[in-house]
Amino acid sequence: MPDHKQRAEILVQGIVQGVGFRPFIYRLADEIELSGSVKNLGDAGVEIILEGPKEKIRNFLNNLREKSPPLSEIQSIDVNYSKPQGIEGFEILESAEGGEGSGTIPPDTAMCDNCLEDMRDPESRYHGYWATSCVDCGPRFTVIRGLPYDRPKTSMEEFPMCDECRAEYEDPLDRRHHAQTIACPNCGPQLFSVPGTENPIEKTAEALQEGQIAAIRGVGGTHLACDAYNDEAVIRLMRRLKRLHKPLAIMARDLEMIEDFAKFSEEEQEILKSIKRPIVILDQIEGSPLSTEISEGLHNVGVMLPYTGVHYLLFDYIDFPVVMTSANLTGRPMLIENESIISELDEIADFMLLHDRKIVARCDDSVVRFSGGTRRFLRRSRGWAPSPIPLDLGEEPILALGAEFDNTIALYDDGNCYVSQHIGDVDDLETMGFLEETVDHLTNITNVEMPDKVACDLHPDFMTTELAEGMSDEPIRIQHHHSHLASILGEREIEEVIGIAADGIGYGPDGTVWGGEILYANASDFKRVGSLSKMLMPGGDKASQYPARMIAGIFYDSSDLPDILEKHARFPGGDEEREMVEEQVRERFNSPKSTSAGRTLAAASSLLDICQERTYEGEPAMKLESVAIRGTPLDVSPKLEIQEGRPVLSVQSMMRDLIDLKEKGEKREDIAATAQNVLAEGLAKIAIRQARELELENVAFTGGVAYNDAIGRRVREMIEGSGLVYVTNEKLPCGDGGVSFGQLIVASEFWQ
Template sequence: MKNHRKRAEILIQGIVQGVGFRPFIYRLADDIGISGTVKNLGDAGVEVVLEGTEEDIQEFLARLREENPPLSEIQSVIVSRSKPEGLEEFCILKSTHGGGGSGTIPPDTAMCEKCLEDMRNPDSRYHEYWATSCVDCGPRFTVIKELPYDRPRTSMEEFPMCDECESEYEDPTDRRHHAQSIACPNCGPQIFSIPPSQNPIFKTAEVLREGGIVAIKGIGGTHLACDAFNDEAVRRLKRGLRRLHKPLAIMARDLEMIGKFASFDEKEERVLKSIRRPIVVLDQIENSPLSPEVARGLHNVGVMLPYSGVHHLLFDRIDFPIVMTSANLTGMPMIVKNNKIISELGNIADFMLLHNRKIVARCDDSVVRFSGGTKKFLRRSRGWAPSPLRLELGNEPMLALGAELDNTIALYADGNCFVSQYIGDIDNLSTFKFLENTIDHLTSITNMEVPERVTCDLHPDFITTDLAEEISKDRVRVQHHHAHLASVMGEKKIQETIGIAADGIGYGSDGTIWGGEVLHVTRSDFDRLGSLSPMLMPGGDLASKYPSRMIAGILYESSDLNEILENHAEFPGGKEEQKIVEKQVSSGFNSPTTTSAGRALDAVSSLLDVCQERTYEGEPAMKLESLAAQGTPLNLEPELESQDDRIVLNVQSLFEGLIEFEEEGKKREDIAATAQDVLARGLAEIAVDCAEDLHIDIVALSGGVAYNDAISRRIRESIKESELEFITNERLPCGDGGISLGQLVVAGDKE
C-alpha cells in the first residue's frame, strides 16, 4: 500500500539551462504521475518541487540521472523536505535570477539528426531552413548575453516568434519546448549574400565549384572556404590571409568523403561524428587528392564534418571537400560582424554568405588529435567552452589570465572552473580587446564580478602580467611550466607528481628560458629536478624564427663550430650572418640560455633541411614529426649527467650523434625519428629516476611537445615499463590553452 503524500524540494546544479532540462523534468513528472513545479534559478541552478508518494519521489530521483537530456551535465542534486501544500498538477514556472553560485552555460553543438530530418523534409515547415534547432542542438554560448538563459537574454530577442513557433515553444511535450533559439523561415534569422542572390546557398555552391573563395558566417564566427582539391584556389586563399605555409582545416560531407583523402580509426570516427563536431587531426592517405597547399610538409590534416544547417545545405549541392578556415588575418580575432566581414574580406572572398543573427561571443572551432594513445585538445573552444570543470579550489573566486600565446582565460567560483573559448596570441590590440571582452562576457554569463584574486604568468614583460596589475592588488604569478603540470593535476584531481614539461619557451624562476623540464610538482610549489642541457638562443627571438641559429646555440662550445655550421646549417643572410651568430655564441651577447625541447626539435628540423624559417607556431617541429613518421630510430642512447644540482639530458651529445649519422649518409627520416626518440627516452629516464627516489608513483606529461605522437607514446611506454602511472591532459590542451586552469590550481593552493 502506498504511503501518504510527501513533498521534496530539489536543487539541481550543473549544465541544466539551455539543454531542455525543464521540459525533460515536466515529461518525467508527467510519466510518473507526480505533481509539482520546475523553475530556472539563474546562477543557482534548477529548482524542482515534487508532491506525491515517497515511491514516486524516489522513482523520479532515480530516473533523473539516468534519463537526463544529452547536452545536460548534472553536478549536484540537493534534496530537502517540507510539508505538502496540495499541488494538483505539474507545471513549468517562469525563470528567476537566483543566487548562491555561478551559472553553468551549455556550449554550442551541431545540428541534431531530428532537426536535420526536418530541414530536409519537404513537408516540414523547417524545410531548407538553415537556423533550425531544438533543445538538443544549436547555438547556446555564442548567443547568450546573461543568465537565466531565456530568449530575451540572447541575440534571438530580435526575432519575435511567430504563432507556430510560439505554440511549439509553449508545448512541454515538444522537443522545441523552451528552445531559446527556436525559429523558422517566417520569423527567424535570414541568410543573404554579397553580391545579392535569389538563392544564396545555390550560388555559394556554384562559386566553390568554379574555384572561387567564399566567406561564410557561421555560429561563432566567419570561415573562408574553397575547393580543397583546387591548388590555385587554396593558394589564393592563403595569400589573401597571409598564411602562406600554415595548414588549413577541411570540411567534408561525410565519412565516405573523408576516406578519400585521410584515414581514421574507431576513436577518431566517434569524435568526428559527435554532436560537438571538432576538427580532428587525421593522417593523410598515400597519394591524397587534397591540394598539397592545404597542409604542405605535413603528413596529417585537420578535418571536420558539417555542424550547422548552412553546412548541410551546402554539401547537398557539392561533392568535394572544402577548406574551412577561420576568416582572420594571422594573429587577429575571427571576424563576427557583417560590416567587418564585408570591409575586411572583400579583397579575398569572391562571394559572401551571411546572416542577420548577432554573434554575442566569437568562438573558434575546437581541434583535437589522438597522440600517444590519448585524445588531446589542440584547441578547446566550440562544443566545449565554457562548460566548467569541477574542482574544489577553496571559497575565494579567482580569475586566471592564461598564457601570452594560444590564450584562454579561466574563472573559478563555487567549485566550477570555467575555461573560456580560444582567444589567441595576445600580441596586438585587437586580440587584447577580445581578451578584455571575454572577461566581461564570461563574468556576465556566470553572474560573477571580476574576482579580487587574479593569477597570471611569471614573465614580467607579458601584457597579461600588466593587466593583472591593473585589475587587482591580490596577484599570484605562476611559472609557466608549473602551470602546465598543474593543469594535469587539476584534471586528475591529484596533489603531487613528477612532471615532464616538454614545451616551447617559458620564463623560468631563475630568469632563463625553460622548456624541457622535469619537476617535482605540488599544487602550490615545484622543485626543478632535471632538464635538457642548457643551450643558447643567438639573437633571442630570431633563434625561434630561424632555427639554424639553434644549431650554433647548441654546439656553441664545439671547437669545430665553424665547420659544422658551414656544412650543416643554412642562414638567410649567408656567410655574414653565420659570422655574426658565431660571435654571439662565443661572447654570449644577446644569446639567452634555454632548455627548451621545442627549440631543440627546431634545430633538428634545420639540420635535416626540413624547415629553415618558422612562419607559424610549431612549424619546424611539426614538419620534423611528419618526416620522422616515415622513419625508424637508429641506435643512439640518451646521455644523462649531473649539472647545477639537477640531471640533464645532454643535447650537445645528441646533436653530435645526429651529425655523425648525417655524414654517414643515414636516411633523413631515420635521423629525425632518432632525435625524437632520444629526447623522449632521456626525459622519461630522468622522470622515472626522480619518481623512484622520492617514492612518487605518478608521472605527468604536459606542454606543446606532448602533441607529438612519437614522443608522447615513447614517454608513456617508458613510464609504464617502470610500473609507474602515466597521466597527461585529456580535458584541456597540453599546450598553452590549458595554462589558465593550471594557474587557477596553483593560485587556489597559495595563501
C-alpha cells in the first residue's frame, strides 16, 4: 500500500541560530528526500516546511533531535500536519525581518572532531592551521560585537574570506555554510611570537621543555603556561604572578596523560571530553608526579583537555601536562590585548605566543566539580555563557549586578535569563570596568535596551550597589542568601523552599554578617528560621584572612578564652597579637557579629593547624576538606539550641568538642572529618525540622560550603533519608556566581 504524502509545518525553538541549524535541516531533508523549506524567524525560532511520505517525515523528526548540530539546544518542537501543496525541491529561505542573526548567541566551544581531522590531514587546506573552525565549533561569544550575527559584526571582519573559503561558506551542503569564523592559512588570523620566530608553536614547546614560562593568547583570554611536572618552573611562575598558594589549573594532552596523576569517574570523563571542555576538579592519585606547588595542601587538582587548535598543535611537541592559569595580575581582569600582554607580562613570561584576532569579550575557563552527588559549577563561563535559562519573569527586561566576589551579571528579557561569563571580584576599578563592559556587550548581543529595572546586593558599600544607583532611580537591593535560594527556585521552577545557605559572608538585614542560614524562601520574600550561633569577627576582614582570630570570635563570651587561645590559637604576631585580639573581643571593638559557616570551617582549620592564613577565597576550608578526606568522623553530635527565638547549631559546643578530641590525641584527619560532619548534620537537622513544621517537601542546599563533597553528601543523605526532596543548584554555581540569577528571580516579583 503506498505511503501517502503529508505536509508538516514545524516550529523549532531554542538555540537554533548561528549554529548551522538551517544547513543541517537542508542536508537532512536532502538525505531523506523530502521537499520543503527552512526559514529563520529570529527569536521565534526556525520554521520548517516538509512535504513527502509520512514515514519519511517521521524519520526526519526522529533525526531532528538525535543528529542536531552540537552547538544547538532544542527546547521545543511543534508539528502541525495538513494536505501537501506540491512543493518541489528543498530550499533555505531568506530570514524573516529581524530574524537573520537574532535569537540566542551560542557560547564558545572546543574544536570539533571534524575540524581536528582537517587540521591533522596533510591533504587538507586547513592542515596545521590553528584557527580552523566550522558551524559546529570554535569561538562565538568572544568574537561577536552585536547583532545580526554575521561576519561584519564580529572580529573576523578584519579577515576577508578567500575564494575557497567563500565557496564553502556559500554551499548549503558544506558544514562551513554560513560559519562566520571560517578562515584558512591564506585569509585568516595568524600566530606570531615574542621574541619573533618562524615556527611559533614549536618554539613555544621548546620554551616549556626548557622550564620557561609562556604566555599563550587564546580565544577568550590569555594563559600562562609551564611544565606541570617541573617544581622550579611552577614556583617561578607563582612568584612572578604573586600567587604563592592559589591552586593552578593544568591541561593534559588526553585522558591517558591524566591517568598518570589523577583519577576520574565516567561522569567526569564525559564532561572532560565534552565540546564545552571545562576545567574539572579531580582527585590526585597517590604519588602523583605533578608539582606539589600546583595545588599545595589540597587532594585535588583542576584539569582540562585541549580545546583550541593551538593546544592540539602544542601537544604534538611535548609529552607532559602544562599549567594553564589565567594571565591576570592579582585583582585585575584577564589580559586580552597584544599590547597589554607584551607590556604587562614582560617580567612574568619568558616567551609569548600571540595572534592577531581581536578578543571582543573576555571569557575565563569554566570550572566544574562533582560533589555531594551532583555536578556543580564553581565557575560557569566558557562553553556555557551566554546560553540562557528559559524562564518567564514577565514582560519587562531586568538587569542584576550580582555579588561582590566571583561576580556574574544577569539579564532577563522575553522569557530568557542570560547569565554572563565569570567577571571576578568587583573590588577595584578595573574589574568594575570589566563589569560595565560586560553589561554593554550582553545587551548588544541580545538586542536588549538597557533596562530601567536594576537589582543589586543588599550590602550598602559594594561597588555594584553604587553602580546600580547610577543606573536606576529605584534599584532593588536583595539580601545575599535570599538570592542564593532564589536561584534554586528559578532553576527548579518551584514556589517555596526551606533552604540551607552556607557560605563565607553576606550582609544580613539586621546589619550582622550572615553565612550559615536556614531560611524559608519564596521568590518575593524570606524568613530566617535557623542559623549557626553567633560569633564575632575580630578585626572584620582580618578575621577572614587569619582564621585563628575566629577561634577568639567563637569563644568571645567564655571565661576560659585566654587559656583556649594560649593553647590552640596561633597568631602571626605572637603573644602580643593574641592579647590584643582577646581584648578586642572582650570589648566588642571592631568585631562584627557573624553566623558564617565558612568562617566556622576556617576556625576548625586553624585549630588543627591546617591553614593559618587565607591567601585565596575558601583556602582554610578547602585545606580542611583535603585533610578530612583521609579521616573518619568520630561520634560527636551537633548541639542545637534556641537563640533569639530560632533554632541554632551551637558553634561554641562544636569547637569545644573538637578541642576535647585534639587534647585526647585523636588523629587530625578524624577531627577534621568530624568538624565537617557536625556542621552538616546540625544544619540539616534544623532544616528538616522546619520543613516538617511548615509542611514543605523541598529542602535546598546552596552557597560555597555546598562544594564540599563530604558536607554535601551528608546533608543530602539526611534530607532524603527523612523523606523530603533534596534540591540544589545544577545549572548555575551554588557559590556567588549564581547570585545574579537569583536576584533576577526576586526582582521580577518586586516589579510585578
